Amino acid sequence: MAMQATSPPAGNGRAGQWNSRPRRRLANGGRASLRGGDVSPADAGGRASLRKGDASPADAGGRAGQWNWESRRRLARPGGRAGTVQVQAAPEAHMTVSASPGLPQGSGPLPDVKVALRIDGLSLWYGQTQAIRNLSMEIRERRITALIGPSGCGKSTLIRCLNRLNDLLDNVRIEGTIHLYGQDIHDPRLDISELRTRIGMVFQKPNPFPQSIYENVAYGLRINGQNRRDIVDDVVRVSLERAALWDEVRDRLHTNALSLSGGQQQRLCIARALAIEPEVLLLDEPCSALDPIATGKIEELLYALKQDYTIVIVTHNMQQASRVSDDAGFLLLGNLVEFGATERLFTAPSDPRTEDYITGRFG
Numbered sequence: 001m002a003m004q005a006t007s008p009p010a011g012n013g014r015a016g017q018w019n020s021r022p023r024r025r026l027a028n029g030g031r032a033s034l035r036g037g038d039v040s041p042a043d044a045g046g047r048a049s050l051r052k053g054d055a056s057p058a059d060a061g062g063r064a065g066q067w068n069w070e071s072r073r074r075l076a077r078p079g080g081r082a083g084t085v086q087v088q089a090a091p092e093a094h095m096t097v098s099a100s101p102g103l104p105q106g107s108g109p110l111p112d113v114k115v116a117l118r119i120d121g122l123s124l125w126y127g128q129t130q131a132i133r134n135l136s137m138e139i140r141e142r143r144i145t146a147l148i149g150p151s152g153c154g155k156s157t158l159i160r161c162l163n164r165l166n167d168l169l170d171n172v173r174i175e176g177t178i179h180l181y182g183q184d185i186h187d188p189r190l191d192i193s194e195l196r197t198r199i200g201m202v203f204q205k206p207n208p209f210p211q212s213i214y215e216n217v218a219y220g221l222r223i224n225g226q227n228r229r230d231i232v233d234d235v236v237r238v239s240l241e242r243a244a245l246w247d248e249v250r251d252r253l254h255t256n257a258l259s260l261s262g263g264q265q266q267r268l269c270i271a272r273a274l275a276i277e278p279e280v281l282l283l284d285e286p287c288s289a290l291d292p293i294a295t296g297k298i299e300e301l302l303y304a305l306k307q308d309y310t311i312v313i314v315t316h317n318m319q320q321a322s323r324v325s326d327d328a329g330f331l332l333l334g335n336l337v338e339f340g341a342t343e344r345l346f347t348a349p350s351d352p353r354t355e356d357y358i359t360g361r362f363g
Helices: 155-161 192-198 213-223 229-242 262-274 292-305 318-324 342-347 352-358
Strands: 113-126 129-140 144-148 172-180 199-202 280-284 310-314 327-332 335-341
Touching (some): 129 172, 129 310, 129 327, 129 335, 144 155, 144 318, 155 310, 192 199, 199 262, 213 229, 213 262, 229 262, 262 280, 262 292, 292 310, 327 342, 335 342, 335 352, 342 352
Parallel strands (some): 144 310, 144 327
Antiparallel strands (some): 113 172, 327 335
């Protein structure tokens, strides 16, 4: 289904047009590929992929079509963002969240917005030790959700459940469900590698590969079979620009990434995650080892990235959570005590344990 570089107008939207930057924009918030290739019509909030090719209708196993690096686009999912695994729109894709027995006290009704990740009754055990206890929450699209709580409360365990990194550990048992845009991430038909492409992660300690800056960012493309120099060059540049690092490294792309400062290394890891165009970005205390200046740059970067990505951040820093997040959840001993809009949670918490924690009485 080849299309022209300038697509015809759809509805009240404008046709996609090139601009002076490598990215093209389509109507209704859609985004086209970084360079070259056909442009698929963007749905509201939809994105053309850096990686995905001509996506065929989902087969019985629920998977989309074959890779095609020439066009690099995803087939838009009905009612939602394009995806690597095409599914029917779930009833909860657009919903008003109301307080229920499955949600923590004080959640209250949330505005009618699209839910990127829905967690229902999640429990996790490491052997005989239960780390997460019947946790339910909804993470809204294109917002920053902060998870706060004292050490050992289950924050990192929870965030690792979202892209199934806990599957790599022995003697772990999980109950409950997690849906990514209506798709059960524990569906046996789902390719875990595809899931981890759709949900990227940046860890607490910067972990660049002992390679050049260029090859660090290009890594995700290369392991997925993309080696065309013009495409890789374009993705590397735009990813570094989006991570606010391009101007600092443009003249030394082929130097070892380990020569960068700690803050630069962390932004490089974010660029590496962005290169494969995830739908959700997870950050596990990304600023804990950084100085205030580097932390400020990361926070500014997150605020810009939420225009296109759903972001979940784990942090011990109460001030950081209040500055950067739109929604926040407080965890204690594996329980989600309270979850809701950040401003309300920090100024008028409904649970006294939340107030005690954010005011420094414990933790």
